[in-house]
Amino acid sequence: MDLFKKLIAEEEPLGQHANVREDYYMFPKLEGEISPRMTFEGKEMLTWSLNNYLGLANHPEVRKVDAAAAEQYGLAYPMGARMMSGNSVHHKELEAQLADFISKESVLLLNYGYQGVLSIIDALVDRRDVIVYDAESHACIIDGLRMHIGKRFVFPHNNIENLEKQLIRATKITEETGGGILVITEGVFGMSGSMGNLKDIVKLKDKFNFRLFVDDAHGFGTMGKTGAGVGEEQGVQDQIDLYFSTFAKSMASIGAFVGGDSQIIKYLRYSTRSQIFAKTLPMAFVLGAQKRLELLKNHPELKDNLWKIATALQDGLRAEGFNLGSTQSPVTPVLFSGGIPEAANMAWDIRENYGIFCSMVIYPVVPKDVIMLRLIPTAVHTLDDVKETIEVFAAVKHKLDSGTYKREEIIQVSGK
Ligand SMILES: Cc1ncc(COP(=O)(O)O)c(C=O)c1O
Numbered sequence: 001m002d003l004f005k006k007l008i009a010e011e012e013p014l015g016q017h018a019n020v021r022e023d024y025y026m027f028p029k030l031e032g033e034i035s036p037r038m039t040f041e042g043k044e045m046l047t048w049s050l051n052n053y054l055g056l057a058n059h060p061e062v063r064k065v066d067a068a069a070a071e072q073y074g075l076a077y078p079m080g081a082r083m084m085s086g087n088s089v090h091h092k093e094l095e096a097q098l099a100d101f102i103s104k105e106s107v108l109l110l111n112y113g114y115q116g117v118l119s120i121i122d123a124l125v126d127r128r129d130v131i132v133y134d135a136e137s138h139a140c141i142i143d144g145l146r147m148h149i150g151k152r153f154v155f156p157h158n159n160i161e162n163l164e165k166q167l168i169r170a171t172k173i174t175e176e177t178g179g180g181i182l183v184i185t186e187g188v189f190g191m192s193g194s195m196g197n198l199k200d201i202v203k204l205k206d207k208f209n210f211r212l213f214v215d216d217a218h219g220f221g222t223m224g225k226t227g228a229g230v231g232e233e234q235g236v237q238d239q240i241d242l243y244f245s246t247f248a249k250s251m252a253s254i255g256a257f258v259g260g261d262s263q264i265i266k267y268l269r270y271s272t273r274s275q276i277f278a279k280t281l282p283m284a285f286v287l288g289a290q291k292r293l294e295l296l297k298n299h300p301e302l303k304d305n306l307w308k309i310a311t312a313l314q315d316g317l318r319a320e321g322f323n324l325g326s327t328q329s330p331v332t333p334v335l336f337s338g339g340i341p342e343a344a345n346m347a348w349d350i351r352e353n354y355g356i357f358c359s360m361v362i363y364p365v366v367p368k369d370v371i372m373l374r375l376i377p378t379a380v381h382t383l384d385d386v387k388e389t390i391e392v393f394a395a396v397k398h399k400l401d402s403g404t405y406k407r408e409e410i411i412q413v414s415g416k
Pocket of ligand 1: 115
């Protein structure tokens with residue numbers, strides 16, 4: 001059989017939606033400055049999908065540094081992979097500043113979070129080692145596991161009793177193989193908004209010998225007294241052996257980092273293939289990250305404002321009877337049960353008739369009969385934005401409950 005014909009015939013779950021107008025539900029194009037009011041299909045939308053928790057994307061000081069760095073260095077410098085020709089004083093400086101902020105001895109910058117995590121997992125384990133991971137882990141963790149040729153065991157999300165069982169199994173195996181155990185979880189889970197139960201996980205270190213890797217993409221900048229993340233929030237930062245976060249959320253940029261003891265970070269510096277064989281972060285991202293980190297550290301009012309908006313939004317939605325699942329963070333999932341056409345029709349109504357844009361999350365990201373509309377508040381949203389959104393969601397819920405969106409077909413949006 002022809003390979004491409006086979007692929008086209010057996011669509012991936014998400015590919016099945018490609019026949020619906022592509023840039024409306026999937027691959028939508030939001031235009032204009034990153035702000036709560038952006039343009040979609042020529043209309044202004046109150047937007048809740050900004051990847052900009054602290055509102056730094058358009059902070060005037062950030063924009064100035066980003067532009068000046070691009071002007072001074074262009075986008076090519078430094079030239080290659082970090083190890084070869086891609087290092088600079090500023091890369092080193094940023095690593096030291098991040099290490100200081102997250103209270104770790106050392107930090108390694110990563111050019112992208114996804115590749116970084118995948119490749120760190122690959123670098124940490126061999127066939128003798130066992131990985132034990134949370135079932136709701138992000139794709140970068142799951143894809144890292146796929147590269148692991150040793151055993152791996154999953155525990156249901158935050159189920160510490162089950163984690164303990166998996167650690168017993170893992171310990172038996174590693175006693176035979178002479179390997180070690182890596183436990184992987186997240187700080188804030190980006191879909192549900194729940195926190196990893198790090199406090200109870202680290203308690204298991206008294207009974208078992210394992211190292212803990214935490215992906216805190218959504219917790220860095222949003223959680224903890226200083227914004228240093230969920231380790232700080234739960235008082236266990238020193239028990240996290242490798243702390244990872246990306247610049248793609250609170251820092252509103254590109255790039256990522258991992259922090260830990262100097263020796264293991266040095267090992268990773270020489271062993272993480274996604275960094276050894278790929279170009280480093282260009283200067284604009286490094287200098288831009290330094291400015292963002294400075295603002296994140298010195299302006300706690302950004303995080304306070306984020307939480308003011310998040311709390312008002314979540315309290316208001318709960319008061320209207322919405323199910324927000326188990327969120328403990330600004331991530332605000334609004335959960336419905338229903339099929340994909342129903343979800344798409346509701347998302348269409350919210351956009352076209354009420355001017356609100358939020359992400360719709362469907363299978364396979366969430367289970368088959370679950371629809372999630374995901375709102376991500378930021379420090380630059382206002383309480384008026386929150387009020388408007390709650391009113392719209394209340395109106396839409398009424399329609400949903402009375403069956404307005406129940407049709408087999410997804411409304412076809414005409415192309416432009
Ligand atoms: C939990 C989590 N880990 C890792 C990543 C990947 O980071 P990046 O966008 O820097 O590749 C993301 C998404 O950005 C994420 O949500």
